[in-house]
Structures are given as C-alpha cells and as structure tokens.
Amino acid sequence: MMDLKPLFESLVPDETPPSRVDLGAAVRAGRRLRRRRRALTASVPLAAAAVTALVLATGSIADLGRRDASATPSPSAAATGGVRPPAATTIPAAAPDGLPYTPVTALSATELLLRAGGGRLEVYDTAAGRSRVLGELPRQDGARGHRPRAIEPGPEHIVWWAGDARARRSTEVWALPRAGGRATLLARLSGTAAEVERLGVLRDRVVWSVRQGGLYAMPIAGGAPRALPGTAGLHLVSWPWASDVSPHDTGRDQSVLVNLESGERTSLATPPGARGTRCGPTRCVATLDGRTVTWSAGGGAPRAVPGRLTPASRIRADRFVDLGATVHDLVTGRSVGIGAKRSPGEAAWHSGESSSPGLVFSWPAAPCDASCASGGGHRLAVLNLAAVQE
C-alpha cells in the first residue's frame, strides 16, 4: 500500500540545469505579437458562425456495410499513374497567410489533409507543391475551449466532432464536403452518445463508438443518432474494424476483431505472456518479455521487432506500427526513424489528428532551431504511409 501524493513533493530535482529562457527575446517577441494583434483587430471583422441543425435518422449496421468501403486510403491503392511519389517529403510549415499547418492524415499518396491554425481545413498536394482550401471549422460563439477533437476523412465528407471543455457531455458532429464548401452541424449529441471515442465516415452516414463501448450511427443527410444493436462493448478502430478494447486501455489484451461491414467476428489468440495485444485484420503486436513482437492474426509464432510499444502506438493501415521514434513495416520488416531530435536522448513528432490511426507523421524539417519547440520552422518533414511502396 502506498500513498502517491508525497512523491509529488520530489517531482522536480533539486539540481536544475542552467536556464535557456531569454527574457529579452520574450519582450521582443511580445512586442511583435502586440503589433500584429493590433493590426488584425483593425482589419479583420469577426465572422459569426451560422449553423444548420439537421434532424437525422439511421438504419442498421448491415446497411452500413453494404453501402460503403473503407474510407481510409491504403498504401497499395495509392499509386498515381504507375509512378510512386516519395513517402518522405517536406511541406510548408504554414499557410500563405501565416497560419501554422497541423497535418491531420494522408488522403492519398500525394494528398495531405491539413488544419491551418485553429479553424481551416486544407489539402496539400505534395506532387504539385500547392494547397487548396476546403473550408472553415466553425467555432460556436462564446464557446471557450471549443475545438475539433479528431477529424476523419470519408469518401464524400470530412467529419469531425468538437466539444467545449466547459459544456460537459455535449458534443457536436460536423461535416464538410470533401470537395470543399461550408461545414454543416450534423448533430449536437448529449448523454452516452456524446462520449465519442472514435468516428468513421461512410458515404452516407457517420458511425462512432463511445468510451464505454458500443456504436452509434446517423445519416449525413439527416436523421437522429441511434445506437446500433449488437455492438455493446465494441470500440471502433478504423472503419469497418472494431475491437473489444478501448484505444486508451493499453493494459488489456484485444481478444476480438469485428468487421462491421460483414458482421464477421474473429477471436484472437495471444501468445502466453504477451501483454497489450492489438490486432489488425492480418497482423498482431504485443509486448512479450520486454520486447515488441508481431504475429499473424491467423496464428503462427511471434517474432521480435525492434522498438517498444508505447501508449501512443497504433497499427496503421494494417501494415505499420509506430514504436517510439521509429515506424516499423510489418510486411517488409523494415523500420524508419521519425521525429526531430530535440536533445541527445529525445525526439519529437506529430502523429496526425485523424480519428482512425493516422497515416502521416510530421516534424520540423532540419535545420531545426528554437522554433521546434512550438512546432514552428519553415517546413515540416512528412512521412506519408499512404505513399509507401510495396
């Protein structure tokens, strides 16, 4: 038995390294920010967010499967004209108007979905080297802390859910046409349905799982959110796949993989002693005797892979798994390093903002100076898993 609270008293070591904080630089930067804010206040009128609430209806889980294929692009489907674009590339760190880019995920081998600042979605074409604006992410008037929690691309729409930190258990679901346009508020969720954990986008509807387990769905065109029968305890991984463990519950082993399109339910066997098992349709990963291992979801002996599973590790596109500062290809057995080195022992990177395990990693491109700390810098280095060759 142990009280954890006293440990917090010794959280900071007595010996501290010399400070790198530059008070003069803060004053200079603060003056620049003040000038910029004054200029913006004078020239930009505040735009009021106009939203349309739709009343939605939904069908059964079987209907969902018949109508849609996975919205997530797969590396093998991403070829363009027989010539593969490079998986590793760089993009501008900010939009032409100065808003910093945050990569959301890869839409294809050459298209990256980006969030510009806090309120705009763009698609950046890495082959053409230019971006196009899809639309704005509306912010409710007066809602403090209101922000998109995750943004998921679908065949025809990009959908996100947003919540206000002060408005507990209230979650909004928004959709923006993938071709671009105006965002529409699909629903303002409350109760258990508002505890959105992950979300999938089909051609005509949105499906999501909640933290306690269980799935809900609603049509994009209109209709009420409805709980999907037979999905109790399931957690969406990436449409159409669902698991019996929450993505955040890394202590539990996944024992079931469900295909929500076909209804097929696969029981998974975990090697003795393995912990934190996670499986995609063809490969599983876990920690066994302190090492990361992988094995075929259909059975077979586990083999060790370099790197360690972390709480943030995900199987991506049923092929890749991120193990700290490396991404491992479970098909070829190769690994690639990611991230900007911040100090001899530490790297930093961004793993996207999509609901499904994302297909893009990014970090400030070298040369990387003090601006790395805030994600700044002139360009971002990007690893696009949708562009990885066979």
Add this chain to the structure above:
Amino acid sequence: MDLLSADEEYTAYVRGRLLWLRRIAYSLCQDWHRADDLVQTSITRLYVKWHHARQAADLDAYVRVILVRVFLKEQRGGWFSRTRLSPPPEPGTPEAAASGWDADLSMDLRRVLALVPPRQRAALVLRFHCDLSVEQTAAALGCSAGTVKSQTARGLATLRALLEVTPTKEDR
C-alpha cells in the same frame, strides 16, 4: 514613460519568478529543455497581456494559468508526441541498478507521469505538486471542479497502474 515603467515592472516580476515557473513547467513535462520552451512561450504571452495581468488580484495564479494552457495547447491532439530515444534499462540489470530504475520511486514517478494524458497530468501536478485546491485547479484548467476530481482520479489510477502500486484511501 508609462510603457517603459510597465516593461520594467514586467522584467522585474519575471526575473523574480523564473525559477518558480521553470519548476512548474518541469513538473508538467519532465524535461528541462521543454520546460524552458514552455516558460519562454508563457512569458512572451504574459508580456502581450501585461497591462491586464498586472492588475490581477493574484498575478502568480494568472501566470500559472498561462503556463498550464501553453502546455496543454502544445500537447493538444497529439501535437508533438515525444519519446526518449534511448530506452530505459531493463529492470534487474546492473545499468538499472546504477540509474536507480525501479529503485527510486521519485525517478519512476517522473518517468510514468510523462505517460499520463496531458490534462490528467496537469490536474495531478496542480493538485499535488502546486498544492492547489480543486477549485483553484479548475480555474487554472478552465473546467469544472467535478472534472478536476475525475481527471485527478483517472490520473492517479493511471499512475498506480504504471507504478504497479496498490491504491490507498488517501489517494482517492
């Protein structure tokens, strides 16, 4: 003249509170380089808001809120996951013994605290390291007292699981 005196005021205040700010920042991120980055961003924002901040009833609390929100904003949405490139030594090895791995719970706490989700981590640090009340923590995080309680409980549960210790009545 007024601007200059405000600048002098700001400089004097920040100089006097720099060590305190660095320690809070370190408690949030467990890395001195990042802590300095957080403080640098926070004091820049403080400069921008200084005319308003200097009138605050509790300036330290005001600055602490800036710092915590800079930390949370940086963590938001997985922006910049971070990892140690050198894995920790395996338990039971001489290297582990030398580094105190599994032997020094304070070190362990720093290690596992980095694995706790950012809002829970902030709630734990503000409650137990900064010794703030539930209400003060709620004000700093911009949420309700109930949310602070639940975030704290979840954070402690995560810590217990990671440290593999049994909960006590006092932890709850």
